[in-house]
Amino acid sequence: MKTAVIGGGAAGFFLSVNLKELMPEMDVTIFERSQHVLAKVEVSGGGRCNCTNSFASVRDLSAVYPRGHRLMKRLFNVFDYEDAYAWFERHGVPLVTQTDECVFPEAQDSHAVIDCFLSLARRHHIKICMGRKITSLEELSDYDFVAVTTGGSPKGEGLRWLADLGHEIAQPVPSLFTFNIADSSLTALMGFVAEQASVMIPGTKLRASGPLLITHWGMSGPAILKLSSYAARLLAEHQYQSPLSVNWIDKGEEAVRSLLTEAMIRHPQKKLSTVNPFELSQRLWGYLLEKSLVDRAQVKWGELNKKDINRLVNALCNDTYQIAGRSAFKEEFVTCGGVSLQSINSTTLESKVVPRLFFAGEVLDIDGITGGFNFQAAWTTAYTVASAIATKVT
Numbered sequence: 392m393k394t395a396v397i398g399g400g401a402a403g404f405f406l407s408v409n410l411k412e413l414m415p416e417m418d419v420t421i422f423e424r425s426q427h428v429l430a431k432v433e434v435s436g437g438g439r440c441n442c443t444n445s446f447a448s449v450r451d452l453s454a455v456y457p458r459g460h461r462l463m464k465r466l467f468n469v470f471d472y473e474d475a476y477a478w479f480e481r482h483g484v485p486l487v488t489q490t491d492e493c494v495f496p497e498a499q500d501s502h503a504v505i506d507c508f509l510s511l512a513r514r515h516h517i518k519i520c521m522g523r524k525i526t527s528l529e530e531l532s533d534y535d536f537v538a539v540t541t542g543g544s545p546k547g548e549g550l551r552w553l554a555d556l557g558h559e560i561a562q563p564v565p566s567l568f569t570f571n572i573a574d575s576s577l578t579a580l581m582g583f584v585a586e587q588a589s590v591m592i593p594g595t596k597l598r599a600s601g602p603l604l605i606t607h608w609g610m611s612g613p614a615i616l617k618l619s620s621y622a623a624r625l626l627a628e629h630q631y632q633s634p635l636s637v638n639w640i641d642k643g644e645e646a647v648r649s650l651l652t653e654a655m656i657r658h659p660q661k662k663l664s665t666v667n668p669f670e671l672s673q674r675l676w677g678y679l680l681e682k683s684l685v686d687r688a689q690v691k692w693g694e695l696n697k698k699d700i701n702r703l704v705n706a707l708c709n710d711t712y713q714i715a716g717r718s719a720f721k722e723e724f725v726t727c728g729g730v731s732l733q734s735i736n737s738t739t740l741e742s743k744v745v746p747r748l749f750f751a752g753e754v755l756d757i758d759g760i761t762g763g764f765n766f767q768a769a770w771t772t773a774y775t776v777a778s779a780i781a782t783k784v785t
């Protein structure tokens with residue numbers, strides 16, 4: 392029996408190695424269009440490969456998989472993050488979990504994962520055909536099974552032949568990007584971080600919280616990247632032009648009002664800029680005072696009137712900007728969209744239109760936020776396909 396795996400990336404290698412472990416007699420060939428396998432694994436996580444997450448802070452899978460959370464929940468019954476963690480340790484890649492729950496190789500080097508995959512491929516006699524771009528099944532007519540692990544395709548070019556075979560395609564658009572904001576008084580604060588902010592697209596339920604970093608082109612940091620993922624499709628539809636509401640301290644208006652009132656009572660003779668009740672950096676606090684109170688920014692706490700308080704509350708909780716374009720986050724983006732989950736069997740990931748054709752990894756309409764969730768989706772879907780093929784044969 393022969394299996395062809397199209398794409399020598401994370402999902403392609405994980406699928407091939409697991410298939411050989413389940414079925415040593417299976418002949419497995421990986422077809423890779425470039426001259427370099429596992430290229431994304433190499434650069435991932437800043438060269439350290441954030442290969443999964445402990446999921447300890449995840450209450451709801453939809454918060455980390457904006458697309459595909461229901462399928463991921465189902466497939467986690469077959470192979471989840473604990474299985475992935477154990478798999479890597481068992482195959483000679485010790486891992487460590489950081490305090491932010493991201494999991495990396497103990498070596499802090501993506502080559503630990505790459506070397507593991509390459510040596511397992513050698514040991515199992517998996518053939519690797521480089522420089523072979525596959526875009527039709529006719530080329531693979533002597534294979535019993537085909538697995539497509541061609542990764543994300545933000546412009547959709549890699550999905551056309553799959554659409555021609557009859558698969559529904561969820562229109563691909565980029566996810567995980569930062570926002571361009573043309574506001575020089577904001578970008579003058581580049582490098583400053585609001586440690587606990589929340590951001591939202593006004594008029595929608597799309598909201599994310601976490602650290603927010605001001606950059607020389609606009610805003611970045613975990614809160615922005617998460618929102619870019621939740622709003623990937625909406626922002627694409629609006630050509631990355633949209634209002635953005637920032638709550639710099641992720642607190643409700645009433646809580647902010649009472650903290651301001653408390654500061655008024657405790658420090659009536661002090662200037663506003665000298666007392667910062669919100670643990671914001673001094674520069675950011677000064678910026679928000681100037682922005683909201685303009686010529687009254689230098690008054691004393693005891694001189695604040697009702698209008699001033701309202702303006703301050705608004706600047707802290709509902710500061711509005713205009714998104715004017717996107718930038719890649721250190722070139723890290725994933726594709727939102729791909730082969731629609733409607734076109735595949737949700738237990739085996741086999742195509743509903745072409746028997747014995749399977750899909751795993753980012754080519755599917757599954758994508759996650761940063762933190763190791765995208766590789767976890769690759770491991771889970773690849774393992775599912777390997778065991779589905781093995782089950783079909785036995």
Ligand SMILES: Cc1cc2nc3c(=O)[nH]c(=O)nc-3n(C[C@H](O)[C@H](O)[C@H](O)COP(=O)(O)OP(=O)(O)OC[C@H]3O[C@@H](n4cnc5c(N)ncnc54)[C@H](O)[C@@H]3O)c2cc1C
Nearest residue numbers: 398400401402424435436441525541542752753763765766
């Ligand atoms: C810079 C960067 C950093 C990242 N860091 C992380 C991280 O730390 N943690 C995390 O979880 N995720 C990270 N990601 C996302 C993660 O890399 C991807 O989600 C993951 O690689 C998807 O695996 P895949 O095997 O589906 O696709 P890929 O890894 O993209 O592999 C697909 C392979 O298929 C080949 N191919 C495509 N079309 C064809 C064809 N027609 N014929 C033959 N071969 C083909 C490609 O050349 C490629 O080698 C990062 C992404 C980037 C861009």
